[in-house]
Amino acid sequence: MVTMRDVADRAGVSIATVSFVVNGSKPVSAATRSRIERAMAELGFRRNAVARALASRRTHILAMAYPALEHSLTAASLEFFTSAAATAGRRDHHLVLWPVRNDAAELTELLGQGLVDGVVLMEVQLDDPRVVALTDHRIPFALIGRTADPGPLIHVDIDFEATIEEATRHLYDLGHRRIVLVSGDRSDPSLVDYGPYVRSEAAFAARAEGYGIEPVVLASGDTAPAGRLVADRLLSEHPDATAVLVLPEYATLGLVSELRHRGRSIPADLSILPLVASHDLPTLCDPELTIMRSPGPDLGRLAVEALIDVIDGNPPPPPQLIPCTLVPGASTAAPPIAP
Amino acid sequence: MVTMRDVADRAGVSIATVSFVVNGSKPVSAATRSRIERAMAELGFRRNAVARALASRRTHILAMAYPALEHSLTAASLEFFTSAAATAGRRDHHLVLWPVRNDAAELTELLGQGLVDGVVLMEVQLDDPRVVALTDHRIPFALIGRTADPGPLIHVDIDFEATIEEATRHLYDLGHRRIVLVSGDRSDPSLVDYGPYVRSEAAFAARAEGYGIEPVVLASGDTAPAGRLVADRLLSEHPDATAVLVLPEYATLGLVSELRHRGRSIPADLSILPLVASHDLPTLCDPELTIMRSPGPDLGRLAVEALIDVIDGNPPPPPQLIPCTLVPGASTAAPPIAP
DNA sequence: CTGAAAGCGCTTACAG
DNA sequence: CTGAAAGCGCTTACAG
Numbered sequence: 001m002v003t004m005r006d007v008a009d010r011a012g013v014s015i016a017t018v019s020f021v022v023n024g025s026k027p028v029s030a031a032t033r034s035r036i037e038r039a040m041a042e043l044g045f046r047r048n049a050v051a052r053a054l055a056s057r058r059t060h061i062l063a064m065a066y067p068a069l070e071h072s073l074t075a076a077s078l079e080f081f082t083s084a085a086a087t088a089g090r091r092d093h094h095l096v097l098w099p100v101r102n103d104a105a106e107l108t109e110l111l112g113q114g115l116v117d118g119v120v121l122m123e124v125q126l127d128d129p130r131v132v133a134l135t136d137h138r139i140p141f142a143l144i145g146r147t148a149d150p151g152p153l154i155h156v157d158i159d160f161e162a163t164i165e166e167a168t169r170h171l172y173d174l175g176h177r178r179i180v181l182v183s184g185d186r187s188d189p190s191l192v193d194y195g196p197y198v199r200s201e202a203a204f205a206a207r208a209e210g211y212g213i214e215p216v217v218l219a220s221g222d223t224a225p226a227g228r229l230v231a232d233r234l235l236s237e238h239p240d241a242t243a244v245l246v247l248p249e250y251a252t253l254g255l256v257s258e259l260r261h262r263g264r265s266i267p268a269d270l271s272i273l274p275l276v277a278s279h280d281l282p283t284l285c286d287p288e289l290t291i292m293r294s295p296g297p298d299l300g301r302l303a304v305e306a307l308i309d310v311i312d313g314n315p316p317p318p319p320q321l322i323p324c325t326l327v328p329g330a331s332t333a334a335p336p337i338a339p
Numbered sequence: 340m341v342t343m344r345d346v347a348d349r350a351g352v353s354i355a356t357v358s359f360v361v362n363g364s365k366p367v368s369a370a371t372r373s374r375i376e377r378a379m380a381e382l383g384f385r386r387n388a389v390a391r392a393l394a395s396r397r398t399h400i401l402a403m404a405y406p407a408l409e410h411s412l413t414a415a416s417l418e419f420f421t422s423a424a425a426t427a428g429r430r431d432h433h434l435v436l437w438p439v440r441n442d443a444a445e446l447t448e449l450l451g452q453g454l455v456d457g458v459v460l461m462e463v464q465l466d467d468p469r470v471v472a473l474t475d476h477r478i479p480f481a482l483i484g485r486t487a488d489p490g491p492l493i494h495v496d497i498d499f500e501a502t503i504e505e506a507t508r509h510l511y512d513l514g515h516r517r518i519v520l521v522s523g524d525r526s527d528p529s530l531v532d533y534g535p536y537v538r539s540e541a542a543f544a545a546r547a548e549g550y551g552i553e554p555v556v557l558a559s560g561d562t563a564p565a566g567r568l569v570a571d572r573l574l575s576e577h578p579d580a581t582a583v584l585v586l587p588e589y590a591t592l593g594l595v596s597e598l599r600h601r602g603r604s605i606p607a608d609l610s611i612l613p614l615v616a617s618h619d620l621p622t623l624c625d626p627e628l629t630i631m632r633s634p635g636p637d638l639g640r641l642a643v644e645a646l647i648d649v650i651d652g653n654p655p656p657p658p659q660l661i662p663c664t665l666v667p668g669a670s671t672a673a674p675p676i677a678p
Numbered sequence: 679c680t681g682a683a684a685g686c687g688c689t690t691a692c693a694g
Numbered sequence: 695c696t697g698a699a700a701g702c703g704c705t706t707a708c709a710g
Contacts, residue, residue, distance in 0.1 A: 014696065015697090017695085017696055020696085029695060029696090032695080054702045055701075055702050056702085114703095
């Protein structure tokens, strides 16, 4: 391994000076700088990140905590990750996906080791023990999502109110008056308290009231089979529905497939509009879906930028709520019977 | 931060002795051990992993290199990751998903920093520059997949020959004599050289010859729309086919959906059998698919165990090839016209 | 069984 | 602009 010592010897300077040019942390004369740079190139010097971390108390590693062993990573989470990683790279940090069980203990264990400078937390519960652990530890962290009362916590999230507003208006303007929201399955213990479901249901209730329509909500797990089951309930319990907003992304697949299997034409008989959709969701269905596109890439980037700002000792940017945006496809149209 | 110094002072011993009990690296008398353990508990001591890494030259971090910015993580890769991470945890290591562009340069950059003790490489090409970079760097690594000639490289992979053999026999025994293999799109520059496609096509050709049937191969990208397109070609170019083996996992979704849309009944008219399927694939389709289940979890575990063995200086276990296993579902049956 | 000390490869006041 | 030196928090021969 080539060390700064080796470079310093070959360039005839002290290791401090080598450090100054490697980090650009202090002015160095052009002459000695070029001697050092040549020595580094000739020796193939690479700064050891572990030693740097110990001396500077910064590992430059950011962990995206991910409950790997609980459930599979969703497409939405992957969008956060990809964009967050790219942003971190641009700012001289590594962002890695770190499997951590969905409770506070394993996270605390990780933090105690001092390997990471900051944490990005996804799938935040309204009342999340991991947020408590992070706060107690005084480690910088950013939420993608938010607790019931995030206060001054650094966070970015989807603006569910604005998303529901635009989605509902889109359907209303097409003429729909019987709109069903398929939300998440709140009986699942890990989701009783899941912000996106809670906030969307509340926003839908408010919006529906504003439009004078009934706010019907069906719960569904986030899998294709669960989506098929909800298609059943939709047809039997709400046969007059003409449009469906869908929150759990994978349920959409089963819902659409089962509705078509039962002879319903989309969008002629029923309009389908997923509310927080990843990039690839539309092509997974036939017809290609109209979606509310998730701002996942933006959220991943903003979360990491805020996090690194705080680590650097800068004031954190204010929390940001970003709505999903309507991307036209072939799954929404006017209802079969004009109102 | 509580350090070993603090613990040593409170227990009235040297930091060396503290280190011995923390690591269990040397015998310590019961009396002083319990004094130290009490001191650690009272102070809430957590060993600093960065200092440990610098002193011991082992970070205990394993990177699963993942080309995040090139394409999204597939369900199959996630299965590797989850199982690999769990295995690493059991053996006192962290396995994290590290976004690294799919060329040698960024990987070399990462290795140079000395942050990781070993690397697990996925989506290995037959001729893979990353393998060269890893070898040159003399860092321990394990492949999930393999190069054209892996030689003594540590690797685990799917046994494509056995998988094709079992899948083809399953269909043949049901009575099928017109079997099409949907393989990957080799015109994609990143996949010209992709082992699973190359090896499966070769194995299928050999097997088909053994059964005296024609080895028809269609190429498809690994997306649902690509799967729809291949359904087109299947019906127009090979209208007499009665069964389809499918390699690109996501293409299966589009293929099945388009075939049903065109009025083909599965499995009455056509049997569909995905060859390397993740756990959740069957439920994404209706009817639920018969699949060749990927041994992803086994491969992830075996790769990490081999890797840690080598890092520990033990002889590496021999390479392992594991076939996919047939999991019955509702997408294969006898062909419509008995042979 | 336990301790003093060197050392891992850097960063960073401090001096000049 | 440059260097000598302390220090980051551990591990690990080496002695006793």
